[in-house]
Amino acid sequence: MTLTSAGSLTGQSFQAFLEELHRKYQPLTDGAIANYIPELAKADPDCFGICVVTKDGHVYEVGNTQTLFTIQSISKVFVYGMALQDHGRDYLLTRVGVEPTGDAFNAIILDEQSKRPYNPMVNAGAIAVTSLIKGTGPTERLNRMLDMFRDFIGHDIFVDVSVFMSERTTGHRNRAMAHLMRNFGMIDDRIDEALDLYFQQCSVTVDCRDLAVMAATIANHGINPITHTQALDSGYIRDLLSVMYTCGMYNFAGQWSHEVGLPAKSGVSGGIMVVVPNQFGLAVFSPPLDARGNSVRGIEVCKEISNHYGLHLFDSSMNCTRFVQQLGTKPHGIDGNSNGDGKGIGTLSD
Structure with missing residues (x-):
């Protein structure tokens, strides 16, 4: 075949x-x-x-x-898109690069010359991106983020509070990255707020x-x-x-x-x-x-x-x-027959 x-x-x-x-x-x-x-x-x-x-x-x-x-780190893709819409490509490039790195995703490291995180898919870069999401406070920023995920998925989603608290309690490496980036001006002084939003985005179910x-x-x-x-x-x-x-x-x-x-x-x-x-x-x-x-x-x-x-x-x-x-001629799963939650039901047939 x-x-x-x-x-x-x-x-x-x-x-x-x-x-x-x-x-x-x-x-x-x-x-x-x-x-x-x-x-x-x-x-x-x-x-x-x-x-x-x-x-x-x-x-x-x-x-x-x-x-x-x-969702964990897969959330980084979509929050990066949201930050691009909030600020534009040129501004985002002043805060986070687009270079691949051979280091682990949770490495506490920045580009030696620019002092930026290497890219938005590693933790440091994702935290920097999340810190740029617009909103008048933590609640508005979280709600905007959840609305964005809903648009991509097609139905309402929520944050798993148990996972969020678990990440928040054990996220010391991420805190170290955030403080290192604050030292070089890559994020502002709302460190705890940025980290909480980052932990919440990773805890979306x-x-x-x-x-x-x-x-x-x-x-x-x-x-x-x-x-x-x-x-x-x-x-x-x-x-x-x-x-x-x-x-x-x-x-x-x-x-x-x-x-x-x-x-x-x-x-x-x-x-x-x-x-x-x-x-x-x-x-x-x-x-x-x-x-x-x-x-x-x-x-x-x-x-x-x-x-x-x-x-x-x-x-x-x-x-x-x-x-x-x-x-496309043989749909299975979603076929336009909605069951009320944004997910259709269908079967595979000849």
């Missing part, structure tokens, strides 16, 4: 392929659940979901796609299907494919995709770009969100992580999907347009 074989790819065959991947990698037990945030250590290592949402709103899913978890819709919204030029809401100005989509491609997978970003070749972002709760620009979004949820903080099952699934269908951005055989055209 390849993209270049006429008539070989249908929505049903793609659904079967996802189910085959799920069966193949469910027994994989490599990796360990994140425990440096106590609440994250409670995750079920057997949870495993895969979801694809096309830019036309068709959904293919298998496994635990509606199990809630906290989503499921695998939500992540796939969010990825599809980026793929669809900032327009949510389910609600048709413009969640982000299309002019900033290139910024999100660029930093996701070069920096989204922590210090695995180079190997990811080489093997998978798609913009992506991972989080330590076990989510991976992947964007195929102009085509669809992919999300995988599985809590056990490798040494770099990326979902073990998630990486394997994304490698197989990219390689099997030739989705690497630099693959000369890529034919994503035809791929999605055929997928």
Whole structure:
């Protein structure tokens, strides 16, 4: 089953392929659940979901796609987009760079020359970005952020207070980063307020299907494919995709770009969100992580999907347009029949 074989790819065959991947990698037990945030250590290592949402709103899913978890570092992509809309590209570049780094996501380090965080996908850069969100006070800034996530997802979301308090209690490295950036003028003196908002954004609850819709919204030029809401100005989509491609997978970003070749972002709760620009979004949820903080099952699934269908951005055989055209004829999951919570219900059929 390849993209270049006429008539070989249908929505049903793609659904079967996802189910085959799920069966193949469910027994994989490599990796360990994140425990440096106590609440994250409670995750079920057997949870495993895969979801694809096309830019036309068709959904293919298998496994635990509606199990809630906290978004963690995947939130950095969307808050970065929000800050770009609040301040513009040029100003944001004075506070945070766009260079990849070989250091861990929680390294206490700044660029030696500019004193900026290296990029918005590492913790230091994300804290700097979060500190720039506009609002007259903490409540307004949080509400604006939640409204932004709602536009991307298509339904109301909330902050997991237990995870937020756990992050707040144990977030000493993040506090060290914030004070270092304050010393060099990268953030202002509202350090505790910025950190609280950062911990709250990481504690927003989503499921695998939500992540796939969010990825599809980026793929669809900032327009949510389910609600048709413009969640982000299309002019900033290139910024999100660029930093996701070069920096989204922590210090695995180079190997990811080489093997998978798609913009992506991972989080330590076990989510991976992947964007195929102009085509669809992919999300995988599985809590056990490798040494770099990326979902073990998630990486394997994304490698197989990219390689099997030739989705690497630099693959000369890529034919994503035809791929999605055929997928779009066989919707599964969301088909426009709303059940009242922004998530439609449908089935796969011939």
